[in-house]
Amino acid sequence: MWELYVHFSLLALNLAVWLVLYKKLDSPFRLLGWTLLLTALFEAYAAYLLLNKTRNLHLYHLLTPLQYVLYSLVFYKVLEGTIYRRAVILTIPAYLLVSGIITFFFQGLSEYNSYALSLKNVLLTLWVLLYYREIFTSLKVVELTKDAMFWTSTGLLFYSLGSFFVDGLMHYMLGKSFEMANAFFYISIFLGYLLHGTFLIAFLLEWKKTPYALERAKL
Amino acid sequence: MPDVVLIVAVGTALLLLLGMFITFMTLTYQKKRLLHQQEVTELVDSYQKEMLKAQLEMQEQTFLSISQEIHDNVGQVLSLARLNISTLENTITQAGASKLATSKELIDQAIQDLRDLSKRLNSKYVTQQPLSALLKFQLELIGKTGVIDTSFDLIGQELPVAPDKKLILFRIAQEAINNILRHAQADAIAVRVSFRADGMTLNISDNGRGFDQADPAPALLHMAGGTGITNMHSRAAMIGAKFSIESTPGAGTLVHLELPIRFI
Numbered sequence: 083m084w085e086l087y088v089h090f091s092l093l094a095l096n097l098a099v100w101l102v103l104y105k106k107l108d109s110p111f112r113l114l115g116w117t118l119l120l121t122a123l124f125e126a127y128a129a130y131l132l133l134n135k136t137r138n139l140h141l142y143h144l145l146t147p148l149q150y151v152l153y154s155l156v157f158y159k160v161l162e163g164t165i166y167r168r169a170v171i172l173t174i175p176a177y178l179l180v181s182g183i184i185t186f187f188f189q190g191l192s193e194y195n196s197y198a199l200s201l202k203n204v205l206l207t208l209w210v211l212l213y214y215r216e217i218f219t220s221l222k223v224v225e226l227t228k229d230a231m232f233w234t235s236t237g238l239l240f241y242s243l244g245s246f247f248v249d250g251l252m253h254y255m256l257g258k259s260f261e262m263a264n265a266f267f268y269i270s271i272f273l274g275y276l277l278h279g280t281f282l283i284a285f286l287l288e289w290k291k292t293p294y295a296l297e298r299a300k301l
Numbered sequence: 302m303p304d305v306v307l308i309v310a311v312g313t314a315l316l317l318l319l320g321m322f323i324t325f326m327t328l329t330y331q332k333k334r335l336l337h338q339q340e341v342t343e344l345v346d347s348y349q350k351e352m353l354k355a356q357l358e359m360q361e362q363t364f365l366s367i368s369q370e371i372h373d374n375v376g377q378v379l380s381l382a383r384l385n386i387s388t389l390e391n392t393i394t395q396a397g398a399s400k401l402a403t404s405k406e407l408i409d410q411a412i413q414d415l416r417d418l419s420k421r422l423n424s425k426y427v428t429q430q431p432l433s434a435l436l437k438f439q440l441e442l443i444g445k446t447g448v449i450d451t452s453f454d455l456i457g458q459e460l461p462v463a464p465d466k467k468l469i470l471f472r473i474a475q476e477a478i479n480n481i482l483r484h485a486q487a488d489a490i491a492v493r494v495s496f497r498a499d500g501m502t503l504n505i506s507d508n509g510r511g512f513d514q515a516d517p518a519p520a521l522l523h524m525a526g527g528t529g530i531t532n533m534h535s536r537a538a539m540i541g542a543k544f545s546i547e548s549t550p551g552a553g554t555l556v557h558l559e560l561p562i563r564f565i
Contacts, residue, residue: 218333226327244315
């Protein structure tokens with residue numbers, strides 16, 4: 083149970099900072115906050131169902147595509163290259179279609195949606211790498227460790243690659259060994275902490291951003 | 302159970318590798334960014350130097366044109382006027398002769414002043430003279446007005462300064478002296494040039510009202526119309542000299558310039 087408390091506390095902390103800073107935030111971070119809010123609502127309901135010993139896997143068939151749409155929009159706002167932006171925006175309807183097909187034909191609502199999750203993780207990893215490529219080419223960011231988007235992307239990279247590894251095996255493990263599935267569950271919990279920890283750092287960095295830095299960011 | 306340990310170990314190793322990749326990427330980025338910043342700074346510096354050089358060349362060209370105009374045209378006209386006056390000496394009365402002599406003196410004075418002005422403006426002349434001679438000449442001209450006392454000290458054996466650098470040093474000194482005349486309300490100017498084994502220093506001081514260095518904006522405006530001190534700084538930087546100003550309200554101002562031997 084403790085892991086759920088920590089998970090929801092981190093989410094709540096992120097949402098509190100997001101709400102306080104909402105007017106000051108640039109649009110990518112506003113979108114990031116909406117993603118967190120959506121995640122919090124779905125996961126709270128999922129936790130409620132779990133506590134009532136009801137299956138909650140169907141919720142993730144809806145949450146995963148919605149998360150992908152919002153995260154992709156974050157990168158759509160952040161990336162500057164026209165081709166990259168077009169690629170990001172075009173994958174949104176494509177992903178929704180593919181995840182629908184997966185749900186209807188391969189992994190039903192009562193199953194763990196590992197295919198859709200893995201695809202989401204691969205695509206998000208790709209967007210993160212494109213973002214890294216852009217900042218390396220333009221050298222616009224003065225200090226990477228003080229850049230909120232760098233922390234957001236790094237968190238997403240760890241989470242997506244880690245989850246790709248976990249989710250890819252989770253489906254298999256659930257049918258094979260409860261012990262191993264449980265171990266994987268804790269890895270995914272840790273990855274979630276890492277993700278929300280880096281998001282929190284990103285929001286706090288946005289908080290500390292001076293008006294001068296804000297002006298520079300707009301240039 | 303061993304499978305769990307193995308998977309967790311592999312997962313942890315992969316995460317650590319990713320962490321190392323991110324750290325390496327961050328460090329590389331900062332290094333690349335620093336290099337880029339240095340390149341940008343160097344480009345800006347070089348652009349500013351080029352701009353200043355072009356400005357100086359234009360200014361010197363203008364000075365040279367004015368100098369030649371004074372020497373060839375105005376000077377000639379005055380010399381002719383003097384010659385004409387000289388021819389009148391035997392044709393006028395006693396009372397008129399005195400006025401004629403005064404007019405001749407005035408024309409002589411005007412011719413001399415114009416020659417001096419022409420020399421000061423002529424960059425070719427400036428680059429041919431030793432720096433000490435140029436500064437002495439400049440101070441003598443000011444001294445002749447009787448408004449302000451001037452003194453000049455040369456310490457050490459004068460080293461030959463490269464002509465372009467000498468010109469810039471002289472223009473800086475002229476700017477500093479002009480500032481004293483216009484704003485300092487001083488009654489004495491002292492110029493000291495020291496040549497040492499490691500370089501040379503130029504000190505220009507006055508006993509005027511000075512200004513508050515803690516308040517640089519009004520000081521800059523007060524001293525040089527907002528651009529004079531900046532120009533002196535830029536010119537000094539262009540030849541590799543260190544330039545500084547020390548001033549206290551009521552206790553005069555010292556303009557200090559230091560040029561290392563390798564830049565002379």
